[in-house]
Amino acid sequence: MSRTLFRTRIKFCGMTRPGDVRLASELGADAVGFVFAEGSPRKIHPNEARAMRNALAPLVDAVAVFRDNGADEVREVVKQVRPSLLQFHGDEDDAFCRGFGVPYIKAIAMGDALVGDAMALQVRYSGAAAFLFDSHGGGTDGGSGRSFDWSRIPKGLVRPVIVAGGIDSGNVFDAIVRTLPWGVDVSSGIEASVGIKDGDRMRAFVEEVRRADCHVEPDIDIGGAAAARANGIGK
Numbered sequence: 001m002s003r004t005l006f007r008t009r010i011k012f013c014g015m016t017r018p019g020d021v022r023l024a025s026e027l028g029a030d031a032v033g034f035v036f037a038e039g040s041p042r043k044i045h046p047n048e049a050r051a052m053r054n055a056l057a058p059l060v061d062a063v064a065v066f067r068d069n070g071a072d073e074v075r076e077v078v079k080q081v082r083p084s085l086l087q088f089h090g091d092e093d094d095a096f097c098r099g100f101g102v103p104y105i106k107a108i109a110m111g112d113a114l115v116g117d118a119m120a121l122q123v124r125y126s127g128a129a130a131f132l133f134d135s136h137g138g139g140t141d142g143g144s145g146r147s148f149d150w151s152r153i154p155k156g157l158v159r160p161v162i163v164a165g166g167i168d169s170g171n172v173f174d175a176i177v178r179t180l181p182w183g184v185d186v187s188s189g190i191e192a193s194v195g196i197k198d199g200d201r202m203r204a205f206v207e208e209v210r211r212a213d214c215h216v217e218p219d220i221d222i223g224g225a226a227a228a229r230a231n232g233i234g235k
């Protein structure tokens with residue numbers, strides 16, 4: 001499939017330092033994520049997130065990431081940080097996710113045996129702005145650095161698909177050419193240590209995404225007779 005004029009969106013998640021946020025913006029990330037999920041080693045206070053949000057360049061989204069946080073906590077983050085998107089990784093239902101007046105991304109746990117098909121997901125989360133497929137199982141955190149079998153992503157989703165989980169500069173090219181997602185999301189794969197982003201890894205990641213966007217899958221050579229059939233010749 002030709003990828004001409006297509007640009008895979010990039011989200012760098014789990015930001016804990018304003019300098020990393022600035023560099024992410026300069027390298028061309030489309031979004032950065034701030035984690036508020038209980039138990040995550042990347043969890044930050046809304047005050048810290050607000051400071052980093054202020055370091056964000058224009059035209060870069062701020063995403064607030066939750067996993068089964070209470071409504072009051074989500075409201076407090078929305079008030080203080082003014083994220084442009086919310087990302088929910090837990091058992092939150094559609095009514096909860098859409099209750100804050102901010103578009104939301106629903107993370108789907110690909111570690112769970114039953115994920116559901118495209119139709120089931122779109123009915124269950126009818127208000128979702130996008131679906132993010134991550135390797136975690138229900139009840140466990142994202143940000144694990146583990147990947148999953150990308151062929152399990154349900155086909156036929158109308159909403160944008162974001163691929164996450166164990167992606168880094170070494171496999172993001174394959175992730176993109178195999179799944180043709182709207183975007184990719186990475187946390188561990190651009191870190192020097194947990195929560196501390198690494199400039200070289202961020203840069204290498206962006207370069208690989210750009211390489212994938214320029215990649216044109218060669219047409220499959222189906223041979224003379226088959227090609228003639230496909231073109232409607234020689235019937």
Ligand SMILES: O=C(O)c1ccccc1N[C@@H]1O[C@H](COP(=O)(O)O)[C@@H](O)[C@H]1O
Nearest residue numbers: 013037040142143145164165166187188
């Ligand atoms: O990053 C975290 O600590 C985190 C905690 C709780 C929920 C989600 C979290 N991050 C998200 O996890 C995925 C994949 O991360 P990784 O690249 O495998 O480390 C990504 O969507 C982050 O947004």
